Amino acid sequence: MTDQRLEAIAARLATARREGARVSLEDRPRNFEEGFAVQDRVVALLGEPVVGWKVIEVPNGPVVFAPILAGGVVPAGGNWQVKGAEPAGIELEIAFRMARDVPGNAPASEIIEAIGSAHVVFELCQSRNVDPETLPRHVGLADCILNAGIIVGSEIAGWRSMELKSVPGRLLVDGKPHIEGKSVDPLRALSVLPSALAARGKALKAGHVVITGSLIGMNWLTGKHAIRGEIDGCGTVEASVTAR
Numbered sequence: 001m002t003d004q005r006l007e008a009i010a011a012r013l014a015t016a017r018r019e020g021a022r023v024s025l026e027d028r029p030r031n032f033e034e035g036f037a038v039q040d041r042v043v044a045l046l047g048e049p050v051v052g053w054k055v056i057e058v059p060n061g062p063v064v065f066a067p068i069l070a071g072g073v074v075p076a077g078g079n080w081q082v083k084g085a086e087p088a089g090i091e092l093e094i095a096f097r098m099a100r101d102v103p104g105n106a107p108a109s110e111i112i113e114a115i116g117s118a119h120v121v122f123e124l125c126q127s128r129n130v131d132p133e134t135l136p137r138h139v140g141l142a143d144c145i146l147n148a149g150i151i152v153g154s155e156i157a158g159w160r161s162m163e164l165k166s167v168p169g170r171l172l173v174d175g176k177p178h179i180e181g182k183s184v185d186p187l188r189a190l191s192v193l194p195s196a197l198a199a200r201g202k203a204l205k206a207g208h209v210v211i212t213g214s215l216i217g218m219n220w221l222t223g224k225h226a227i228r229g230e231i232d233g234c235g236t237v238e239a240s241v242t243a244r
Contacts, residue, residue, distance in 0.1 A: 006034060010041030013143055016128040017046065020084020024130045028139050032062055035141035036200060042144065043067055052095075052209035054123070054147050055193045063196035064141050068209065072124060072149020074239060080124055080149070082243040088221045089125025089146060090241070091214035092169050092229040094118060094156070094186040100206045104198020108191040115190075116206075118159040120169075120235045122227070123211050124149035125218065146218075150209060153229065153237025162233065169215040169231035179216045183231070186212035 009027060016023045029035040043050070052068035074080045082088045099116030106114070126148040129135055140146060156162070164187060170180040189212035194204045204210070215231065222243050229237045 006037050007041055009142065010038045010045060013038065013128045014042045014045040017042070017126075018083075020082065020086055020126065022086055022127055022130045025139075028135075029142045030138075032064065032138045032141060035064075035138035038142035039066060039144055042142070043069070046071075051207070052150065052211065053193060053197070053204065054145050054211050055189050055196070056145065056213065057189065057192055058137055061137070063192045064137065064145065065193060065196055066141065066144040066147050068147055068150050068211070072147070074124065074149055074151045076151055076153050077238055078151070079240045079242060080151070082126065082241065085244045086126055088241045088243040089127070089148070090171060090219045090221060090227060091123040091125060092171055092181075092216050092231070092237070093121050093123055093211045093214055094164060094167075094183055094231065094234065095121040095150070095152065095209050095211045096186070096190055097152075098204060098206055098208050098210070102194045102204040104194050104203065106194055108187075111191050111194060112187065118156040118164075119209075120153040120156065120229060120231050120237045121209070121211060122151040122153070122229055122237050122239060123147065123214065124151065150211065151237055151239050152209065154235025156234045159234075167215075167231055167234065169229065169234075171216050171219060172228040172230070173221065173225050175226065175228075179219060181214070181216040183215050184213050189213055
C-alpha cells in the first residue's frame with residue numbers, strides 16, 4: 001500500500017511539473033525517507049538525464065539533495081519561459097562543475113581536486129506545491145527542492161585561492177537592485193554531497209554541476225524581466241525571464 005501511495009503522490013507532482021501548476025496534496029510524504037522515495041519516482045516519470053545536483057545540509061537533520069534535469073538548463077543570456085501560470089523563483093549561487101567522478105567515500109581534499117571549474121549561477125525554481133513556504137522540508141524534498149533548472153554564468157577565475165565564504169552578491173531586476181546577500185560555505189555544501197548520494201545508490205559524476213545554496217534566498221517574479229546576478233570578485237550571470 002505504501003508503494004501505491006507514494007506512486008500516486010509522485011504522479012501528481014510529475015504532472016504538475018509538466019504543466020507548470022501547483023497542487024494541494026491531500027496525502028503528503030511523512031518524513032525524509034518518503035520524500036526521497038517520491039523524488040526518485042518523480043524523476044523516473046519525467047525521464048530526463050541528470051546534469052547536476054542541489055544540496056542542502058538541514059540543521060539538526062540530514063543532508064538532502066535533488067537532481068537538476070537536462071530539460072531545465074537555460075543558456076546564459078537566454079530567456080527562461082516559465083511553464084504554466086506560476087511565478088519564477090530566482091536564486092543566485094556559486095556552483096562547481098566536476099571534472100571527474102567522485103566516489104562516495106572521498107575525503108574533502110579529493111572532492112575539491114575533482115572540481116573542474118567554479119561558476120556564478122542562477123538556480124531556476126518553481127513550486128509544484130501550493131504555499132511552498134509553509135511546508136515541511138521533506139515535502140519540498142519530494143518536489144526536487146523546487147528546482148526547475150539552472151543558468152550557468154561566469155567562470156570564477158582563481159577560485160582555488162579565494163575565500164568563498166561570506167562573499168557579497170546581489171540580484172538586479174531590469175537594471176535595478178532587487179536584493180543583496182552573502183554566500184554561506186559553498187565548498188562545505190559540496191563536500192557533504194558524495195557520501196549522501198552514495199547512501200542512496202547515486203553518484204557525483206564528471207560534468208555534473210553542483211549548486212551550493214542561495215546568497216539571496218528565494219525571489220519570486222512575475223511578468224517579463226531582465227535579470228542579472230553579481231557576486232563580488234567572482235563574476236556575473238545574466239538572462240531574461242518570462243512568467244505570467
